[in-house]
Amino acid sequence: xxxxxxxxxxxxxxxxxxxxxxxxxxxxxxxxxxxxxxxxxxxxxxxxxxxxxxxxxxxxxxxxxxxxxxxxxxxxxxxxxxxxxxxxxxxxxxxxxxxxxxxxxxxxxxxxxxxxxxxxxxxxxxxxxxxxxxxxxxxxxxxxxxxxxxxxxxxxxxxxxxxxxxxxxxxxxxxxxxxxxxxxxxxxxxxxxxxxxxxxxxxxxxxxxxxxxxxxxxxxxxxxxxxxxxxxxxxxxxxxxxxxxxxxxxxxxxxxxxxxxxxxxxxxxxxxxxxxxxxxxxxxxxxxxxxxxxxxxxxxxxxxxxxxxxxxxxxxxxxxxxxxxxxxxxxxxxxxxxxxxxxxxxxxxxxxxxxxxxxxxxxxxxxxxxxxxxxxxxxxxxxxxxx
Ligand code: NZQ
Ligand code: ZN
Numbered sequence: 088x089x090x091x092x093x094x095x096x097x098x099x100x101x102x103x104x105x106x107x108x109x110x111x112x113x114x115x116x117x118x119x120x121x122x123x124x125x126x127x128x129x130x131x132x133x134x135x136x137x138x139x140x141x142x143x144x145x146x147x148x149x150x151x152x153x154x155x156x157x158x159x160x161x162x163x164x165x166x167x168x169x170x171x172x173x174x175x176x177x178x179x180x181x182x183x184x185x186x187x188x189x190x191x192x193x194x195x196x197x198x199x200x201x202x203x204x205x206x207x208x209x210x211x212x213x214x215x216x217x218x219x220x221x222x223x224x225x226x227x228x229x230x231x232x233x234x235x236x237x238x239x240x241x242x243x244x245x246x247x248x249x250x251x252x253x254x255x256x257x258x259x260x261x262x263x264x265x266x267x268x269x270x271x272x273x274x275x276x277x278x279x280x281x282x283x284x285x286x287x288x289x290x291x292x293x294x295x296x297x298x299x300x301x302x303x304x305x306x307x308x309x310x311x312x313x314x315x316x317x318x319x320x321x322x323x324x325x326x327x328x329x330x331x332x333x334x335x336x337x338x339x340x341x342x343x344x345x346x347x348x349x350x351x352x353x354x355x356x357x358x359x360x361x362x363x364x365x366x367x368x369x370x371x372x373x374x375x376x377x378x379x380x381x382x383x384x385x386x387x388x389x390x391x392x393x394x395x396x397x398x399x400x401x402x403x404x405x406x407x408x409x410x411x412x413x414x415x416x417x418x419x420x421x422x423x424x425x426x427x428x429x430x431x432x433x434x435x436x437x438x439x440x441x442x443x444x445x446x447x448x449x450x451x452x453x454x455x456x457x458x459x460x461x462x463x464x465x466x467x468x469x470x471x472x473x474x
Contacts, residue, residue, distance in 0.1 A: 091344040098235045100259040103333070104323070107263050108135070111142040111179075114221060114259050116405040119177040122149040122170055122191045126182040128152065135225055137327065139181055146470040150250070154182065157162035157361055157368070158189035158209060160241045165195045167203065170218070178220040180257075183231030183274075184368075187222050188237035191255040207239055211250030221259040225266050227332040228278030228369065230285060230339030232260035240362060245446065247362040249354075262336070264329045268322055276424040277369030279315035282335035283308065283420075284372040288351050289344040292389050292457035297347045301393070304343045308398050308449065310334040315424055352455035355381050356466055359446040366433050373421035373428050378472035380414045382465060386458060430474050440470045 102110050115121060121143060130136045131152075140148070151166045170178070170193065180190030195214035196203040205213050224232040231237065235255040240247040243249070270278075290304035311334050317327035337343070356379075357371030366374075384391060388410070395401040395413030404408065416429050430439060444467050447453065455461035462471075 088293070088295050090295050090300075090346040091348075092241050095341055095345045096253075097341050098138065099234060099254070099257050099340075101233060102259060102261045103329075103338070105263060105265055107261050108138040108223060108266075109142050110261055111221075111223070111453060112144060114261070115143070115146065115177060115179070117146065119146055119219075120173075120175045121146055121177045121179055122166065122173075122175040123148060123150045124154060124166060124178060124180045124182070124186055124193065125150060125152050126154045126156070126186045127287045129269065130181050130225055133225075133266065135181060135223065135266045139179070139223055149175070154186045154189045156183075156241045157184050157238075157247065158185045158192075160192075160204065160239050163189045163192050163239065164196065164203065166193045168175050171196050176218055178218060179223065180220065181223040181225065183224070183226030187224060187231035187257070188239065189218055190222070191217075191231070191237040191257075192250065194218050195252065195254065207241070207246070207248050207250060210248070211237070211252040213251045214254055217254045220256055221261070222257050223261050223263075223266070226270060226274060226278060227335035228274075228281040229266060230282070230336055232257060232262065233336050233340040234339075236339075238358065242362070245362050246450075247358040248450070249358070262332060264325060264332050265327060265331065268338065270322070272319060272322075272425065273367070275319055276426055277367050278335060279311055279319075279331065279424055280369040280373045280421055280426055282338040283311050283315075284344065284353055284369075284376055285338040286311075287376060288353060289349050291387055291394060292350050292391050293387065294349040294393070295347055300343050300345065300347050303337075305394075305397050307338050307343065312398070312420060319424055348457040350455070350457040352461045352466070352469075355450075355452045355455055356443060356447065356469065359443045359450075360430075360435075360439075363439070363442055363446065364433065364435050364437075370426055370433070373426045374392070374430055374433075374456060374473050375415050375469060377418040377428060378469045379461075380417065382469050383415075383456065383461070384410055386456075387462065430470075435474075437474055439470075439474075440467055443470050
């Protein structure tokens with residue numbers, strides 16, 4: 088089997104480094120009317136917002152505050168109303184993945200003439216216009232700063248749904264690593280785990296002899312394994328923080344996924360755990376991935392061995408042992424950065440199994456994985472093994 092055909096284009100401009108926020112002045116048109124979108128206030132407290140406001144200078148702007156973690160359709164629609172009412176023509180998301188994802192949805196919904204919930208039910212396909220938008224990311228994790236995806240929730244109906252559209256590529260992202268120093272340890276750990284699992288879901292499938300994609304993926308995993316613990320220990324060490332941030336961006340910007348099979352089952356099942364139990368995104372992935380790898384060890388055999396040898400340096404000819412150790416090391420890595428990897432440690436009991444399966448069924452997620460063979464029955468076993 089050889090590498091699949093692909094069409095790779097990433098138009099997002101990245102401005103990276105210390106004291107780069109002032110560059111917004113060159114990136115946003117002088118006559119733009121800008122709505123800044125923020126979350127619960129972290130960017131006010133750590134000074135990022137005031138730097139952004141200074142960079143905008145004499146431009147007309149206002150701030151929409153209140154995008155929640157796991158951003159909701161309802162709150163995002165309030166921003167849409169404000170933009171329509173006050174005629175803003177540029178949106179600037181300043182915050183983590185939730186703010187960036189909400190901004191993408193908002194930029195598409197403003198121009199959408201039908202019922203905006205259709206954007207979600209069509210998984211983003213119905214968006215055919217956006218108003219221009221860019222980002223000042225403050226949390227390395229999702230890769231939203233350089234990709235075409237967003238995840239939007241509606242709590243009343245227990246929906247957390249991924250949407251994607253080439254129009255969701257931000258025009259630019261201005262990444263100043265020092266603006267992430269204020270992150271609590273829990274969010275940094277979540278970010279390391281999220282980025283790690285993004286790489287795994289594009290890498291740990293079956294081999295198509297994509298040497299470049301594989302080596303890039305392994306390089307990102309090794310970087311996260313080395314730099315993640317360092318940046319947790321010394322949050323203000325610029326080198327390790329900058330390396331971690333760039334790894335997280337590269338983990339999900341299309342590069343390592345070009346032409347290779349992908350398995351997003353951990354994310355899909357994880358989204359159901361977040362909407363049902365409020366468990367942080369990165370944590371749901373750390374709970375599920377080891378169980379999923381074990382459940383699919385036959386199908387993923389060749390790649391599990393490659394991962395064990397190249398990423399964890401495992402040796403010897405006993406291949407079953409290498410697979411067991413590679414999975415165990417993955418779990419130990421998440422635990423070493425302070426993430427518990429069993430549902431019971433989040434006060435979730437076995438009643439979760441049926442609830443998650445019901446949700447997957449309702450969302451038509453009945454044939455997940457690179458081969459479409461993670462059926463509801465297999466997902467059930469994965470959740471059971473994660474208790
Ligand atoms: O809301 P504020 O006050 O800003 O606080 C946030 C929030 O409480 C805080 N935070 C962010 N930057 C900070 C900071 N606190 C101190 N200092 C800073 N510099 O961190 C908390 C979590 O923020 P959030 O944006 O929710 O986290 P994350 O970046 O992990 O985003 C998670 C969301 O992204 C989705 C997830 O499903 C989830 O909804 N994903 C998006 C993807 C994409 N667009 O490609 C892919 C991912 O797989 C993921 O599914
Ligand atoms: Zn993720």
